[in-house]
Structure formats: structure tokens, C-alpha cells
Amino acid sequence: NAGVMQNPRHLVRRRGQEARLRCSPMKGHSHVYWYRQLPEEGLKFMVYLQKENIIDESGMPKERFSAEFPKEGPSILRIQQVVRGDSAAYFCASSPDRVGEQYFGPGTRLTVT
Amino acid sequence: GQQVMQIPQYQHVQEGEDFTTYCNSSTTLSNIQWYKQRPGGHPVFLIQLVKSGEVKKQKRLTFQFGEAKKNSSLHITATQTTDVGTYFCAGRKGQNFVFGPGTRLSVLP
Numbered sequence: 131n132a133g134v135m136q137n138p139r140h141l142v143r144r145r146g147q148e149a150r151l152r153c154s155p156m157k158g159h160s161h162v163y164w165y166r167q168l169p170e171e172g173l174k175f176m177v178y179l180q181k182e183n184i185i186d187e188s189g190m191p192k193e194r195f196s197a198e199f200p201k202e203g204p205s206i207l208r209i210q211q212v213v214r215g216d217s218a219a220y221f222c223a224s225s226p227d228r229v230g231e232q233y234f235g236p237g238t239r240l241t242v243t
Numbered sequence: 244g245q246q247v248m249q250i251p252q253y254q255h256v257q258e259g260e261d262f263t264t265y266c267n268s269s270t271t272l273s274n275i276q277w278y279k280q281r282p283g284g285h286p287v288f289l290i291q292l293v294k295s296g297e298v299k300k301q302k303r304l305t306f307q308f309g310e311a312k313k314n315s316s317l318h319i320t321a322t323q324t325t326d327v328g329t330y331f332c333a334g335r336k337g338q339n340f341v342f343g344p345g346t347r348l349s350v351l352p
Binding site: 236 | 273274284285286291333337338341342343344345347
């Protein structure tokens with residue numbers, strides 16, 4: 131059973147471009163969380179999705195950020211018109227239910243130049 | 244809103260010494276999870292505690308959940324260099340989890 135997959139692992143974007151981060155949860159997991167982590171800091175919750183539904187997006191900026199988890203395919207975190215402050219590691223985690231342990235992917239390191 | 248704090252922020256120990264990190268929440272938690280993140284890696288789930296006063300052990304690691312379900316601790320006995328990393332607690336808040344800032348452990352051989 132493959133673990134949580136994220137791609138790309140590293141992404142470099144110029145200011146104003148779009149960043150698209152993908153997360154494939156573990157097989158059988160329908161719950162996906164996205165977190166952002168700055169160097170030497172903790173994990174900041176962004177959004178929680180369950181197949182085709184956004185359950186909680188309270189941690190995600192209202193502008194430029196969006197997330198989806200379609201019926202088929204990976205979950206996608208989309209950042210439009212990136213700015214330098216968006217540079218961070220973005221982790222997704224999947225879970226078999228809404229209260230269980232979370233299995234994290236390797237993360238996408240986004241650098242905005 | 245709910246806050247989850249951890250102390251200490253950093254801990255340096257000599258190999259073989261014990262280590263404890265503490266997690267405190269401003270509100271009662273329905274459950275608490277602990278994760279370990281190695282430098283450059285991703286968080287890895289260690290354990291989940293649900294019951295008031297619960298104590299769980301994993302080899303040299305002992306996890307406790309406070310009676311009031313507002314605090315938790317992780318204790319490592321006789322640390323080894325493989326214990327190096329940042330230990331995070333995460334408390335459930337509504338539909339999602341709030342992570343503490345982590346305790347970074349370094350172990351000197």
C-alpha cells in the first residue's frame with residue numbers, strides 16, 4: 131500500500147505565477163488535510179477536504195488560495211499570483227476517517243523568486 | 244481560538260539522558276496526537292490518546308493525557324541519536340487539528 135504521494139517535491143515560481151500542488155492520499159483514505167510549514171516552525175492547518183467536499187477551510191487565505199478533492203484524481207492546492215511570502219513547505223495528510231491518525235506526504239517545497 | 248503550546252522549544256541532551264516535552268491546550272481536547280518530524284522530513288504519526296488520564300507506552304516512549312484533557316506529555320527514556328527530530332502534539336479542534344509549535348530535540352553522542 132503506497133503512502134501519501136505529493137508532487138512536485140520542489141516547485142519554483144516567479145511572483146505572479148500560479149502554483150499547483152498535488153496530493154494523492156493513501157488507498158482507501160477519503161479525508162485529506164493540507165498544512166503549511168515555514169522553516170523551523172510548526173504546521174499550520176489550511177484546509178480539510180473529504181471527497182468532493184470542503185469540510186473546513188478556516189486556515190486558508192480567502193484570496194488566491196483554493197483547494198479541491200475531486201471524485202477521481204488527486205487533491206489539488208492551488209495558489210494564484212504567488213508572492214514571496216507563499217514560500218514554504220506544503221504538506222498534505224490523509225486519514226481513513228475524521229478522527230484517526232494522519233499519514234503525511236513528503237511535502238512540496240515551494241520557492242517564490 | 245484554541246491554542247496549543249509546547250515546552251520547551253528546544254532541548255539538547257546527552258545520549259542516554261531522558262527527555263520530556265509538554266503540550267498544553269487552552270481548551271479541553273477530545274483527543275491528542277503526537278508526531279515526530281526528522282530534519283528535512285515529514286511528520287510521522289506516533290500515537291493518539293483519547294481517554295482522560297490515559298498512559299501509553301511504545302518501547303522507550305511514554306505518552307500521557309492529563310485528567311482534564313488539556314495537557315499531555317511525551318517522555319523518552321535513555322535517548323538515542325535516532326530520537327533526533329521535532330516532536331509535535333496536535334489537539335482536535337472541531338473538524339480539524341491544531342498543532343503545537345513543536346519541541347526540537349538534539350541528542351549529543
